[in-house]
Amino acid sequence: MQQLAAQSNYGLRDEIKAYWSVRAETFDSQPGHEIFSEEERDAWHRLIRKHLGAGEGRKALDLASGTGVVSHLLDDVGFSVTGMDWAEPMLERARAKAKSRARSIRFLMGDAENTMEDDASYDVITNRHLVWTLVDPKAAFVEWHRVLKPGGKLLIVDGDFVNPSWISQLAKKAAALFQSWGIGKKVAHHGPDASLAETHQSILSRVYFSQGARADAVAALLKEAGFTSVAVDTDMRAIHRAQKKNFGFLKGLERATQHRYAICAIK
Template sequence: MENATGNTMEGANFSLRDEIKAYWSARAATFDEQPGHEIFSEDERQAWRRLFMRHLGTGEGRKALDLASGTGVVSHLLDGLGFAVTGMDWADPMLALARAKAKRNGRPIRFVMGDAENTMEPDETYDVVTNRHLVWTLVDPKAAFAEWHRVLKPGGKVLVVDGDFVNPGPVARLVRKIAALAARFGLARDKHHGPATSDMAATHQSILSRVYFSQGARADAVADLLKEAGFETVVIDTDMRAIHKAQRKNFSLFKSLERATQHRYAVVATKRA
């Protein structure tokens, strides 16, 4: 068994969930330094706002549950749109950073510890449930989606933002080969992104190989499971171009090309009114 840094833990009895929690706890310290996690420009912020408004509208005091909230990036976006936000994460270091950030920015966001697959929140509490880059890590998405359906009010919506990080297309595969060759000869260097050490990268791959979507979290598969959980209307939105364009300056040319060709998407599902 390995811990979040990839080192063997003698006598440990970790479940996969424990490993995922430990991994993201270890990633917390550098989470906001990484493009694709924190927002680094007003253009990117506005692109994210447009995506959320396109599917959720403005908050007007409605209650939002932001799952796997991390350091509160999406929670802050929702608060800025007028939602009454609860951010939920199960990693203590993430929650500590999120609370400090909200206090520093004067945001009235409530951050609580909890499991996205078993929130323990009351029935029909929230108008919207959101998450970004959570679904690919879920051990039991069927249980999670049923849980999200339970905590939503009738007519409420869940917004999933995620991607298939397992199956690169032909363009992405070519870009990876060129990038690796360029890096080998010192011709290209990415700004800080992803796991900071080889051990953590190995742990990331180990976790990815054992979660439900180990073969890749495709939008249509996510949509099918949301329908199975009882959601009435499910819409897939693959137009992430504005976000990718705004993020481009924070990546090398090769990383930018790879990211733009990945299968990234938003899925919005509505509970029957």
């Protein structure tokens, strides 16, 4: 990855794309990405219905769809779903997963900051853990506003992964200590290649939200982009409770005390 980043005409956006292309191989094996229990699936369904309502055949665009995890959740509750990602390895896995589950989800290669979709063509736009990676979030939000139909809704699920609470810091240190003693689960969020963790940190240090994607800052940019009724929901407890069973107690505690949120906004 570092060699790629050093090539001429190879910028931050290319590095982000390459990073997620590599991450595709282990993405679905990691808690917090794929759904590992019906309890967690149900918690996600409740969050989606809370902010977007029942699908009822409405058109949804799931940006940075990855292997299609959120796309499948939207399909579960009745949306007509298009997943968009710019990493072909992610799309390959998403299409294979949809085929194996007999789902009619459409997956397209595309850039979340420049979708190339028609004006006012979707009822709903969703994304999970995309905003923190955006190079120009204001431009992206203007693009999403353009693609939504009047009255359409945007649902963002994201978090501040830069500024952990003191509880989160303590839990992370304790988990690392116990793991060094052979106690507890080790969750490798960057897969077996440890160098990817360095790449992740390098990317995080250069994106727009390098100091942390706080909900209030994201909400302010959404308003500037023309969205109204911007509502921040920090109650992710049901999802975190379900995920904790796969993370282990300390890692689950760390995750539950991070600044994670859902933001719903209307065009």
